[in-house]
Amino acid sequence: MRRISTALTLGLIAIPAIAVAQRAQVDTGTIAGTRIAAPTGVDAYLGIPYAAPPIGALRWQPPKPAARWSGVRKADAFGARCMQQPLFADMKFRSPGIAEDCLTLNVWAPAGTKPGAKLPVLFYIHGGGAIAGDGSERRYDGAALARQGIVVVTINYRLGAFGFLATSDLVAESPTHTAGNYGLLDQAAALAWVRRNAAAFGGDPARITIGGESAGSMSVSVLMTSPLTRTQFAGAIGESGGVMPPSFRPKSLAQATANGDAFVRAAGANSIADLRAMPADALLAAQGTQRLRADFIVDGQFLTEAPIDTYAAGRAASVPLLVGSNSQEGSWTGVLNGQPPTVANYRAGIARLYTDADALFALYPARTDAEVPAAATKLASDTFLGASTWKWFDLHRRTRQPTYYYHFSHPRPAALPPLTNPEVPPMGAVHSAEIEYALGNLDTNPAYAWTANDRRISAVFQGYFAAFIKTGNPNVTGLPTWPVASPGNGAIMRQTVDVQTRAEPFTDQARYEAAVPLLENRRP
Template sequence: MRWKLGLTLASAFFAAQLQAKNGPIVTIESGKIQGAAETDASPIRIFRGIPFAIPPVGDLRWRAPQPVSGWSGIRPATEFGPRCMQQPLFSDMMFRSAVPSEDCLYLNIWTPAKLGRSPQARLPVLMYVYGGGFITGDSSEKRYDGAALARHGIVVVTINYRLGVFGFLAHPELTAESPHHSSGNYGLLDQVAALAWVKRNIAAFGGDPSHITIGGESAGSMSVSGLMASPLSRGDIAGAIGESGALMQKLTPPSRVEAEQKGAAFARTIGAPTLAALRTLSADTLLAAQGKAKDMPFYAVIDGYFLTESPSVTFSSGKAAHVPLLVGSNSQEASGTAVFGNGAPTVASYRAGLRRALGDKADEVFALYPARTDADVLPAATALASDDFLALPTWKWFDLQRRTGAPTYYYYFTRVRPRLVSDTSGNALPWGAVHSAEIEYALGNLDTNPLYAWTNDDRKVSATMSAYFSNFIKTGNPNGGTLPVWSNASLNPAKIRRQVIDVVTYGAAFHDQTRYEAAESLLYMH
């Protein structure tokens, strides 16, 4: 008996050693998966390439995501799944997935919890949605790596969703076959499915299914605003983070009928006028056609299912998720050259650019973004271009949520990113913090991006911003420790403050609120 007991203990020991070597095993609704340790010394466990829906290929192309079929045995979860079909458009994106594919509905999890048969931890969860204009991006991108936030006691999830023509094609025949009489938002429905999957399964990774914060940047931020508004997802959210973008103002989605008309025209142009013909086309053929369709937007749609109305209406009526919101934008979301052109920034070139773009509204807009001297032109034109691109819609989202009384925090990121390591030109750095520059700082991932010559000041900014994000994910409030106090937005517009995030971080009166209100009325209220 003693011999048998010794053999049993030895077997258990070697089995444990084998599991430690090969990675942790977790049981989820569809079967067992085996992840990996970040390093031998790290408590972080990583599960990559977990399917949250079956591949949307063949007859499932342009259908809502379908539940995963179960598997027997142990499925490896050590490699990122394929990224969704896309053209290589953004050079600063560093993907770790091997290939693009229509078979792309996978997610990744970083957890600091001790995993076992029934993990006791119930840690806060962040589900992060990538940016890329709804036409590119991937959950494997280095900037979105979840290890840094996981080390702060957070379970981090990054998800894939269909892009471009595969994720956002509306068509009358697609609407007709839909049980919800909708089409066009397949990429957003992927996000809904991923959120639901996280809610059902995240406890196995030590996460709290009742404490899921959703976050994203650019198109990911727009997605977060949509998930807060959608009746399909707004009840599953504990908090939200939006970095530069919202489905509001000029970014308000078109109606389903308008999107269907454009989708049908696109299909006729590529010689596939019927849905059956479209589904016979190869993924590469469709991707090539997307690249040539310069006037065909692949974008969110007010489809009557994911979005039943304009998101601004949902927020203003108080129907959106009534949860804490941390949101903000960067000081150079767009370049001032978009206004005054490629020549020197002079008052004359600035006024000429305004007249070209705005006609008889040029003088009124100039009064909102004045430039008395040539030296004033670059900051004024940059502010105008940035507001028109993303800052105004982002502010609108903030303002509508603030008015509901939900805890709401606004940041203004001004840290100018250092030059590329390979840049020996000596050219001047951008005037402000360019679009997407905050991602590495906010997620604590400077070291994942070796392209830039990060300094100690950059690390200081990252420590501050990532601590704000971490606190917010945990408590719905970014404050804590020795961080500069960040005020919750007041219901009184005159008392609203925003947090300026840079080497010196501080709260400041939000004077741009008045300008935003005037610009909204002038530019978008027709």
Template sequence: MAFGQAKKPPTASAANRVQTANGLLEGGTAASGIREFKGVPFAAPPVGDLRWREPQPVKSWMGIRQARKFGPQAMQLPIYSDMNFRSDGVSEDCLYLNVWTPAKSAQEKLPVLVYFYGGGFIAGDGSEPRYDGESMARRGIVAVTVNYRLGIFGFLAHPELSTESLHKASGNYGFLDQSAALRWVRQNIAAFGGDPKKVTIAGESAGSMSVSAQMASPLSKNLFARAIGESGSMLNTSFGPLPLAEAEKNGSAFAASLGATSLAALRALPAQQLLEAASKPGVPRFAPTIDGYFFTQSPTATFVAGQQARVPLLVGWNSQEMSAPFLLGKEPATPENLRQVVQKLYGDRANEVLKLYPAATAQEAEPSATDLAGDRFIAYSTWKWADMHGQTGGQPVYRYLYARPRPAMTPAMGDAPAAKGATHSAEIEYALGNLATNKVYAWTPDDYKVSETMQIYFANFIKTSNPNGEGLPTWPAAKAGRDAQVLRIDVTTRAEAEQNRARYLLLDQLFAK
């Protein structure tokens, strides 16, 4: 280049190229200036002989691989009406992640957020707009969403699978996918301007359970520096994990129901046939397992022993995680109906339960049934995680209660009555700054205020391990083993004393029996 001649700026395509360990990627740039890389493979396609195997390394490629559209979503049926995908169809070939980065170079060493989607381990996808990483990236964070195998593809255990495994384990493939993605992040995120030593893992519902699982697993606990859980954990939950022998028995029975007398026969079946068969009524849910490899013992035992990842934790749940019919079925929420259900569930301890979930009048019965339903569904297990980590983790635990009900629906979406409290998953768009992606609700200035507050807390925690910052109400860390301070997030956000510890201590006793 001649002396004095201006250096040409890089072309848009060159500016969007990143060299990973497996090859060169080319993404795109949003109008905000955030660079986006979608559909990035972090493991080999788990198809054919790799169905129900630990994720295998990605094959490297020559030339430039385009990373401008989301990869396929994991095998699943359309189960949840609030899920909205931007992905390229449904496929077993689903092990892709997405990266949003504000960094202009690989030298910036920005904090990293890795987010796992919810969906009961049977649905969900990293392309959902509510998880979009652009808003967090605009706050100086490299954001990543990760796909992982679901349902029968993610959690089938079978004696032949355990026999063929080097670790004599089976099941937990979805969790192993997440762990593989974290290793990919450790190896590659610096190229996107991220700091592999400042990774926060986060998720909601099954994604939150996944965060607690990764904290408990010896395979993952050194791959991240902090953790965020929104409504869900693997401690003391009805979602498992099952003992391996029991999970293998369920897998064998399922295979027999399809006439598949060998693992080879199971692997030869079309993915859609397996998916539909696994979704039929009466088929046991394919739950996580205590496989001796990903989980060496129950997650609760790991946390009790203080053997989990010893990282700062931001964790909480919503004020109305479930509705009364979850507990009462089609029966109305009357004092008599609630007493009958509690009696059936808790026997000679029923009166103790009813003292904490009172139902002397019709006015009390409905909110008490709602509270007990939400606690049994997910609030208690999340409390258990927060409480145990506070006692044995040696790191701060910041607890929240999310209490902002969603507003009314937009006229185009109908006129369903607004919930009295914050329902399960209602906080996601607020926490990640993605209200505008959800066209179902008529968001108000108050909603955007709540979102701004919650997202700043989250962003501060991702950056510094402490959610507090200038202009925010003080969020004290919870004190271990006694009434904790909890941040109540609403239009007026404030710290308050824990309200329901007695409920959770009783449920803790009852769960242990």
């Protein structure tokens, strides 16, 4: 009963605690959401279309405006999630299923907020490698931050082959001679919708902070560089991921179209017309069989150059940035390739993966077998997301925009049945573990035995997020001081978020500077 009560309070099930219709007038018509009962109430508007369904001839087209409707449209249930395979066990959806008709968003606002109240807005982009995920996931629920006086928006965008396929046919038919990045164009369309309609929910279009985790964080890093979006928001939050070396560089349009043309042939089609005629389920199956990646593309429209060049030249969005990563973004087992953690196996694992094995071993040393798991964890974490997130942070802070860097190091508590604890215990905070803490959503995830320490950490982390969304500065009375990063070549401070949250020297700075070029030299 206690869990059921918590779910009702947070609005996590289909029937809200108080099913009172709350109306809002957006540019395509009137919508009716619901009020969620809580110590302070929240009005939720779910499944709002921000663009036309990208089906039929609109498959692999930039998003088109949503149709207007007459009367009052119900906005009390999440829309379908975009086409995807069930790849990640930690995604707990509230959406009814998958469909191509998926371009919807969700809004949470403090109960009774009047239009034009000018509250700050968080525009949040889900993770999932740009091949999975959606805005209905429980861990992204917007009610907790809405209770802090923030209008929260989560979105869906096209994924995988549906969102990032580029082919020579698509380039030829495009008036701008571009292709791919449809999922990013969806994000831009959703952001434009929020700017037009934020005031209807009490939000201020001049105070939008874009945020996201993993692929969502990578999306934030490119939204800050795109000429279509980089002037459309007031702040940015990135959790574990940036489209930066050593791990992530966008594809050129030529590379992307060559890959896409090969995918068309492998799917048994002769043209993009054939592929548009293919049922969505068959296309999704072909994506899984061919392992098509969802690559961001320098297409000349959404991205006119690699993000690293935009940041280095000072052309990225001139806004405050809060960014960071977790202490265990990757696992040492991947470096060891299933072998026992000995120094010899560790050296062999580095040599198997990288051409500069000796130099990397010197940066991630292990003198004894006992030191191998920790050293290999740092290497795996930096390779996956740690170093690319740092590179994004490092370039942006040098533009003298307020930049704040965090290091989330608190491991989750033990898992509760039926979830099983991993055979290899985590050595820190694993990838995506910070989401529930930062968004105030521990209670949306009953899989873990949350402790008083977890709740204290969440209160601090959520407090930082709320303050940053409101002011562009995470510091607020009652929380440990978080210093802004210096823009020069001197020592940098970062905020370690743990049981004892604190500012401390960024001791990994020299390692990252030396490792980034070496980590790019991966073996095929």
